Amino acid sequence: xxxxxxxxxxxxxxxxxxxxxxxxxxxxxxxxxxxxxxxxxxxxxxxxxxxxxxxxxxxxxxxxxxxxxxxxxxxxxxxxxxxxxxxxxxxxxxxxxxxxxxxxxxxxxxxxxxxxxxxxxxxxxxxxxxxxxxxxxxxxxxxxxxxxxxxxxxxxxxxxxxxxxxxxxxxxxxxxxxxxxxxxxxxxxxxxxxxxxxxxxxxxxxxxxxxxxxxxxxxxxxxxxxxxxxxxxxxxxxx
Amino acid sequence: xxxxxxxxxxxxxxxxxxxxxxxxxxxxxxxxxxxxxxxxxxxxxxxxxxxxxxxxxxxxxxxxxxxxxxxxxxxxxxxxxxxxxxxxxxxxxxxxxxxxxxxxxxxxxxxxxxxxxxxxxxxxxxxxxxxxxxxxxxxxxxxxxxxxxxxxxxxxxxxxxxxxxxxxxxxxxxxxxxxxxxxxxxxxxxxxxxxxxxxxxxxxxxxxxxxxxxxxxxxxxxxxxxxxxxxxxxxxxxxxxxxxxxxxxxxxxxxxxxxxxxxxxxxxxxxxxxxxxxxxxxxxxxxxxxxxxxxxxxxxxxxxxxxxxxxxxxxxxxxxxxxxxxxxxxxxxxxxxxxxxxxxxxxxxxxxxxxxxxxxxxxxxxxxxxxxxxxxxxxxxxxxxxxxxxxxxxxxxxxxxxxxxxxxxxxxxxxxxxxxxxxxxxxxxxxxxxxxxxxxxxxxxxxxxxxxxxxxxxxxxxxxxxxxxxxxxxxxxxxxxxxxxxxxxxxx
Numbered sequence: 001x002x003x004x005x006x007x008x009x010x011x012x013x014x015x016x017x018x019x020x021x022x023x024x025x026x027x028x029x030x031x032x033x034x035x036x037x038x039x040x041x042x043x044x045x046x047x048x049x050x051x052x053x054x055x056x057x058x059x060x061x062x063x064x065x066x067x068x069x070x071x072x073x074x075x076x077x078x079x080x081x082x083x084x085x086x087x088x089x090x091x092x093x094x095x096x097x098x099x100x101x102x103x104x105x106x107x108x109x110x111x112x113x114x115x116x117x118x119x120x121x122x123x124x125x126x127x128x129x130x131x132x133x134x135x136x137x138x139x140x141x142x143x144x145x146x147x148x149x150x151x152x153x154x155x156x157x158x159x160x161x162x163x164x165x166x167x168x169x170x171x172x173x174x175x176x177x178x179x180x181x182x183x184x185x186x187x188x189x190x191x192x193x194x195x196x197x198x199x200x201x202x203x204x205x206x207x208x209x210x211x212x213x214x215x216x217x218x219x220x221x222x223x224x225x226x227x228x229x230x231x232x233x234x235x236x237x238x239x
Numbered sequence: 240x241x242x243x244x245x246x247x248x249x250x251x252x253x254x255x256x257x258x259x260x261x262x263x264x265x266x267x268x269x270x271x272x273x274x275x276x277x278x279x280x281x282x283x284x285x286x287x288x289x290x291x292x293x294x295x296x297x298x299x300x301x302x303x304x305x306x307x308x309x310x311x312x313x314x315x316x317x318x319x320x321x322x323x324x325x326x327x328x329x330x331x332x333x334x335x336x337x338x339x340x341x342x343x344x345x346x347x348x349x350x351x352x353x354x355x356x357x358x359x360x361x362x363x364x365x366x367x368x369x370x371x372x373x374x375x376x377x378x379x380x381x382x383x384x385x386x387x388x389x390x391x392x393x394x395x396x397x398x399x400x401x402x403x404x405x406x407x408x409x410x411x412x413x414x415x416x417x418x419x420x421x422x423x424x425x426x427x428x429x430x431x432x433x434x435x436x437x438x439x440x441x442x443x444x445x446x447x448x449x450x451x452x453x454x455x456x457x458x459x460x461x462x463x464x465x466x467x468x469x470x471x472x473x474x475x476x477x478x479x480x481x482x483x484x485x486x487x488x489x490x491x492x493x494x495x496x497x498x499x500x501x502x503x504x505x506x507x508x509x510x511x512x513x514x515x516x517x518x519x520x521x522x523x524x525x526x527x528x529x530x531x532x533x534x535x536x537x538x539x540x541x542x543x544x545x546x547x548x549x550x551x552x553x554x555x556x557x558x559x560x561x562x563x564x565x566x567x568x569x570x571x572x573x574x575x576x577x578x579x580x581x582x583x584x585x586x587x588x589x590x591x592x593x594x595x596x597x598x599x600x601x602x603x604x605x606x607x608x609x610x611x612x613x614x615x616x617x618x619x620x621x622x623x624x625x626x627x628x629x630x631x632x633x634x635x636x637x638x639x640x641x642x643x644x645x646x647x648x649x650x651x652x653x654x655x656x657x658x659x660x661x662x663x664x665x666x667x668x669x670x671x672x673x674x675x676x677x678x679x680x681x682x683x684x685x686x687x688x689x690x691x692x693x694x695x696x697x698x699x700x701x702x703x704x705x706x707x708x709x710x711x712x713x714x715x716x717x718x719x720x721x722x723x724x725x726x727x728x729x730x731x
Binding site for chain 1: 501502505506509510513514572573574575576578579580581582721724725728
């Protein structure tokens, strides 16, 4: 589904991302972990053609993302709050995204109705602008907006940050269902190792722009990841 | 402390992507500044002779003071539109061990160093020198000069008070009109002869230096009031506390007739109506419509046919210029999202284009009553409207692809009263001067009909080539996509 080849991104000679080859099959729930500056957001931005790769490219469903825009209809994302339009209400925002993705109001209503639990009664029908919502509620609206229009690839950067515990648990269930039942390729990044191991079938660890681990999730994965990041700590302290 | 602040200011200015990417614009601004300096110098040295020529029987110094009132009014209006209260990002400073009063004093002190405060000096000082050379009493003129300096600063701080009030109201220019209108009205209807009061007052102070204390007290009072306003704003909760207003959604389904661009048009209309900054811009349309009234009632201007084209372009293109020059920066807050969405760039731009065309048509229709001042005016306005639709709209869309400055729509107006300065008006100049020059030239060479025809032909040419031009413009936007995303994700 998503094939990354010889991809690198450098700013003024400093390489921030360098991936030789990475293949993400359709329907996989894929987790990206790494410390700050590891290149997680850079990779997602390249995947969305928001920045230009220095070398190589990403092919999504046979489409080279920085050459054609044909990946847009089946890809959706929520990277940060800048994906929201502050002066719209959540409903208007959903309808707007729906319009862009060829969904009418009824389609959008049907979809958002499924997320009543997730919204916890704080999003729909409140007559508030998105800019007036709390960070957590903004995030909820952004994540659900990314699900509009039956995308085949969903990219979520740090979806668990700023969410309350209840919502985190609900979000994990939503993400699992997407990959397992609907065959959607879900790409998630997180600093929370536990959440990622709960949600993702596969976890890739980035370190200073390089892939250093590529794990199939199994009961020992969390331990392995914790050991990996703890060892970083030791080497850094020694240095 | 001041040293640190200055250091921060310096870095903020030179490290912003705006500065680095628009050196040409900065150079242009410097040229304008120099131009005004020269003009004021000329005025300062020449004023005495002009006054002696025009009013040979009267005392030039008295006459000059008589005009002071108009100068104060004009200066206030100029500043309101061009001068901003210095912006300082205070949030990071609030938790540091810095006194709030230090921050406020710094911001206000910095405003006193504005170009607009130095500009009058270029006229006041030479004029004073000329007066002394002409035999006026040196100590009297020096007192007068210092009083003038104080008055300049009074206007400076008065302007910020007016701006503070205008930030509170929906109709942002209402407080200005209220203040200026009241002053002018009091004088005009002889309720309070402010004009002669100001003039006589100045003369009195010049003769009795001790009374310089009066303007000085006024200055201190204005400063203190500014200090009070700003200090109240310096609490985080005033910017954090979001004033949650209940959304009143208007029915925008009429835009559906525009087909595939309807979602963008609805978005643009909401953008304009729901953000303070865009809203006050929309309110300025009134000025656009009424602009002709500044000129046409005076027979002098009715003789100058090239002015018709200028006023026509300005008044029918008012929205086009103000809205258009910030395309696509209006959407800078969520530009990343738009770029990753399933949209056609061409639709996005066409929505803006249609909006601008509609505004031109509406403004032209509202301006039809100008026919009262002569049918030629109406015809020139029509030609200007066609030119706006065919040429200026495309030019401004094209220019937008060079836009690299983020607009923060969500920003609560804590220190940022207007968000726009002199630069905004500069960009409009080529859009207005080119057709005006063209019209004026051909009008002079071949006559009115030919001049009108020229504008119309250019306009129609633009309309005919619309599809081609849009393809070219769209390509420009696509080419600078990464640069725009990068610039829009930077703050200031």
